[in-house]
Amino acid sequence: MGHAQVSGRHQNGGRPVKIRLANEKPAYILSNAQDVQGLFRASKELTFEQFSVRVLEKVKKFPREDGARMEADTSGSATVPLHPGVPESSRIWRAIHANYDSHLTGSGPVSVLTNRFVRLFQEELDQVAPPSGKGGWTTGCINSLLEDKMFRASTRTLVGDAIFDLSPSFTADFWEYDQNFMYFLYGLPRFLFPSAWQARERVFNAVKAYIAQAWENLDPRQHTTTPGQKDGGPDFDDHFGSQLVRTREAMYANYGLSLDGRAASEMGLIWSINSNAIPMVSWMLVEILSDPHLLSRVQQEIWNCTTPTTTEDYGDDVRPDVPATLDVSRVLTLPLLNSVYAECLRMRASVQAIRELRTEIRLGGYTLKPGNLVMAPSCLAHYDEATWGLEGHPASVFYADRFLRPVKGGDGYQFYNPATTGQYFPYGGGAAICPGRFYAKAEMLVAVALFLFTLEVRPVGFVDGRGNPSTRGPSMGTETRGTMRLDRDLKVLFRRRERVTA
C-alpha cells in the first residue's frame, strides 16, 4: 500500500531517489535490492507506527484521540523497546504484534484458521450450483464469484456470522469501500465520492454493531487482559468469531481505545484478510483457466490429493471413481500450484513498504535524513530481468513454471525461489512484515484447489465491468497498494462435480 504510482525502471543506477508526495512527508525511493534488504534490517532506525496511524485515520475512520494515544507509544513493536524506561503496560504496538504472534502467525493458529476457512468455503461453493446431475451449467465470473463466496468464507472465519445478519449489504459495501481505498488515503473530500463514503459508513457501523453485540454476549471467563495470551476460551466463539479478534479486542479495551477506535481497527483487519488474498486467488484462477495445458497439469496435482471413498466411511455408497475429500495438508506442498502462487505474487502483488526515519541511516552510499519517509516499491524488484528472466520467459510475462527446478538426482520438479528478501517481498519485510502471510498462503492455495475440486469450469471469455465481452484479459494497473485489482473478469460456465459426502 502506498501513495505513489511507480512505473518503469530506475534510471539512476539504483541510487535512492528523493520525491515529494501529496499531503505527506518527503520520501526516498529505494530500487536497489541490497538497499531494500538494508531497509528491512534497520528496524531501530526506521519505524512504521506513525505512518500506520495516519492510514488508520484517513482510511479507516480511526478517531484522533485514539490516534494520539497510539502515537504516544514510541517504543516500537519489537520485544526490546527502542528506548528504555517504557513500562510494558504502555507498549501498545508490542502488544498488537505479540497478539499476531500468538493468534495469526504461528503454525497452530494458521491451521485452525485454514481448517475453518476450508469448511466454510466448501459450504459457500456448494451453494453456487446445483449438485451434479440436478441441473445444467451455470454462468458466472471468477472475480465476482470470489468477491462474494470467498469473502463470506474468510470473513466468517475471522469474525463469525453475526456481521452478515447485522448488515445484509456488508459484502457489496465492503467492495465499494475497497475500490475507493486510495481516494480516502489521498484525502479526497467527501463530496467528490459520496457513495463510497456512505459505503464506508455502513461497513464501519456494521463492524461497530458486531463488536458491541459480541461484548454484550461474551462469557466473562473468556475475557483476557494479558495481551498475546490465550484467553482460556475456544479457538472460535459465536460472538467474536476467532480467538485472534477476541483477544485483540480485550487488549485494545485494556489500553483504553474507544469503541469507534476498535471498530476502525477491526474494519482494518477485515480489510487485511480479504482485500489482497481474494484478487490474488482471482489472478491465479484466471491464469490457470486461460491455459488448458496448465489447467490439466494443476488439476492432476490436485487430483493426487483427493481421498477416495472407503467402505468403512461410506458403506454401500462407496464409489471408487468419485473423490470424497481433499487432503489440505498435501495441497499446501504441491510444487506447480506453489509456483503459480509465487509467480502471481511476483507479478500482481505491487506493494510499497513504507517506513519513517527515526534517526539518520546510510543506505546505498547515501545518508538519509530523519523525519523523511523511505519507500521500497516491489514492482521494480519483481520485474528485474537479471533476477527473473529465463530463456523464452521474460520477467514481464507470466510463466507458471518459473519457481520450479528439477529434483536433484530424482524425478520431477520441486519448488525453488532464487530471490533474496530484497528481490522478492510481496509481503513487505522486517519488523512490519505482513503477519498474515502464512495464513494468506495456505488460504490462497486451498481456495484454488477447492474451487477446481468442487466445480467443473469452462472459460467463456473476458468481460468488462459491465459484463460486456472484452478483447483482452485483466491488465495490470499502476497502483501500489497490495494486490492489483482486476479490471476485467473471466466469464465461465460451471457446474458442481460429482462428490460423495459422508
Ligand code: HEM
Ligand atoms: C496476497 C495476500 C497478502 C499480501 C500480498 C499482503 C501484503 C501485506 C503487506 C505488503 C503488508 C505491509 C508490510 C510492510 O510494510 O512491510 C501487510 C500488512 C498486514 N497484513 Fe498482509 N498481505 C496479504 C494477506 C493478508 C492476510 C490474509 C492477512 C490476515 C489477517 C493479512 C494481515 C495483515 C496485517 C494485520 C497487516 C498489518 C501489520 C501491521 O500493521 O503491522 N495480510 N500485508
